[in-house]
Amino acid sequence: KTKSKTKFICQDCGYESAKWLGKCPGCSQWNSFAEEVVPTTSERIPSNQHPQGKPESIAAIDTGQEPRTSTGYQEFDRVLGGGIVSGSLVLVGGDPGIGKSTLLLQTSFSVAKQGKKVLYVTGEESSKQIKLRADRLQTIADELFILPATDLEFIETQIRHLQPDFVMIDSIQTMYLPHISSAPGSVSQVRECTGYLLRISKSLQMAIFIVGHVTKEGTIAGPRLLEHMVDAVLYFEGERHHSYRILRAVKNRFGSTNEMGIFEMRELGLSEVRNPSELFLAERPQGVAGSAVVASMEGTRPLLVEIQALLTPTAYGNPRRMAAGVENSRVALLMAVLEKRVGLFLQNQDAYVNVAGGVRLDEPAVDLGIAVSIGSSFRNQSIHPYDVFIGEIGLTGEIRAVSRIEQRVKEALKLGFHRCFLPIGNMRGWKPPEGIQIIAVETLQDAFHFAL
Numbered sequence: 001k002t003k004s005k006t007k008f009i010c011q012d013c014g015y016e017s018a019k020w021l022g023k024c025p026g027c028s029q030w031n032s033f034a035e036e037v038v039p040t041t042s043e044r045i046p047s048n049q050h051p052q053g054k055p056e057s058i059a060a061i062d063t064g065q066e067p068r069t070s071t072g073y074q075e076f077d078r079v080l081g082g083g084i085v086s087g088s089l090v091l092v093g094g095d096p097g098i099g100k101s102t103l104l105l106q107t108s109f110s111v112a113k114q115g116k117k118v119l120y121v122t123g124e125e126s127s128k129q130i131k132l133r134a135d136r137l138q139t140i141a142d143e144l145f146i147l148p149a150t151d152l153e154f155i156e157t158q159i160r161h162l163q164p165d166f167v168m169i170d171s172i173q174t175m176y177l178p179h180i181s182s183a184p185g186s187v188s189q190v191r192e193c194t195g196y197l198l199r200i201s202k203s204l205q206m207a208i209f210i211v212g213h214v215t216k217e218g219t220i221a222g223p224r225l226l227e228h229m230v231d232a233v234l235y236f237e238g239e240r241h242h243s244y245r246i247l248r249a250v251k252n253r254f255g256s257t258n259e260m261g262i263f264e265m266r267e268l269g270l271s272e273v274r275n276p277s278e279l280f281l282a283e284r285p286q287g288v289a290g291s292a293v294v295a296s297m298e299g300t301r302p303l304l305v306e307i308q309a310l311l312t313p314t315a316y317g318n319p320r321r322m323a324a325g326v327e328n329s330r331v332a333l334l335m336a337v338l339e340k341r342v343g344l345f346l347q348n349q350d351a352y353v354n355v356a357g358g359v360r361l362d363e364p365a366v367d368l369g370i371a372v373s374i375g376s377s378f379r380n381q382s383i384h385p386y387d388v389f390i391g392e393i394g395l396t397g398e399i400r401a402v403s404r405i406e407q408r409v410k411e412a413l414k415l416g417f418h419r420c421f422l423p424i425g426n427m428r429g430w431k432p433p434e435g436i437q438i439i440a441v442e443t444l445q446d447a448f449h450f451a452l
């Protein structure tokens with residue numbers, strides 16, 4: 001038997017090196033290299049099996065209709081692009097304790113309730129623990145099977161025997177293939193196991209969901225290095241001290257990556273949040289300087305969120321500009337425009353901008369709201385609490401048109417807002433709804449004139 005070779009592999013990004021390195025040239029992480037035994041070529045499992053086909057005219061290719069199965073949660077279905085596609089491999093990543101197991105257990109249950117057979121494989125908890133949790137979550141169904149196991153070859157045998165429609169693997173870091181000598185959770189194991197699951201899902205046309213823990217230390221192989229192997233990568237995120245959780249796709253072969261699903265972690269598990277704007281505006285202070293509401297699009301859904309700004313004179317040194325939830329550079333740019341075009345003297349002001357609720361906004365349509373909240377804090381003057389701001393700001397201070405104005409305004413109306421500031425360029429070819437006052441603005445100066 002030949003001596004097996006070892007390699008040093010970055011546990012964060014999968015960069016391989018013949019010798020140990022202190023800093024990874026791939027991802028700049030320190031101390032992330034670990035020695036792993038590399039499977040010899042004969043042991044290697046092809047990680048991706050593309051069917052071999054003949055050239056065919058694109059017009060003649062039959063796509064059929066992708067049959068989709070509902071997860072039982074609109075929020076989850078939307079992120080997947082309309083439900084579960086059979087034969088797909090989906091990675092659900094997130095920090096430990098964020099609720100990945102809970103989400104997949106509840107989903108398993110609602111799929112099983114539709115009469116489909118679901119196998120939930122757990123390498124983290126015992127069947128008893130899962131049962132106790134399922135009792136509490138009231139997710140007991142005859143068609144839901146629990147398998148405590150970590151040996152993937154054994155698991156494959158069980159899958160072939162049971163013939164389920166769906167398989168959940170919780171988690172990829174606990175799974176292993178016996179012929180690979182590195183420990184579960186190492187890059188080689190995680191990569192080979194994912195390749196193995198890919199083969200199972202494609203050959204049996206079975207949807208498989210894989211849980212992957214993400215750790216900041218990089219001690220466990222991050223799901224990042226699996227992204228190219230799977231059909232979809234979803235991240236389940238949230239802040240520990242907040243109860244809501246956001247599910248978003250960073251890759252999806254069967255749908256858009258702009259969609260997000262919002263859940264709330266309750267005593268009895270996760271429940272969907274169908275009207276997230278209400279949730280995000282729930283703690284909004286009213287009549288306070290530095291607070292403005294924007295209407296942002298998250299995928300196909302409008303979302304009203306509060307932006308807060310706080311400006312204070314700089315005590316010494318360079319002024320600080322700190323933003324959470326929006327790009328720092330965007331805030332800096334908007335402050336420059338405010339200075340030059342509206343005449344606010346902001347050079348000696350520290351500025352803190354925060355999107356309430358920990359949401360990330362990366363569309364230019366929130367510019368106007370950011371600028372107005374900064375102006376409001378600077379002048380120590382509050383904005384009318386039922387104003388909503390929509391618009392992108394150009395360098396000359398012009399307010400530029402944005403997409404999907406109707407949906408944004410409708411959402412504002414639905415939530416009881418009284419006035420909506422929007423770009424004048426958005427007024428063409430559209431009739432605003434009754435019940436909300438529209439203030440169409442051409443420049444930032446105009447907006448300031450009416451809002452402050």
Ligand code: TYD
Pocket residue numbers: 094095096097098099100101102103133137265266267268269270
């Ligand atoms: P879990 O799904 O185990 O997280 P993960 O699989 O991502 O590690 O959920 C962990 C947390 O969720 C746990 O600390 C407690 C909380 N939780 C609730 O608040 N309510 C519930 O009904 C459940 C099942 C969990």
Ligand code: MG
Pocket residue numbers: 097100101102124170
């Ligand atoms: Mg778990």
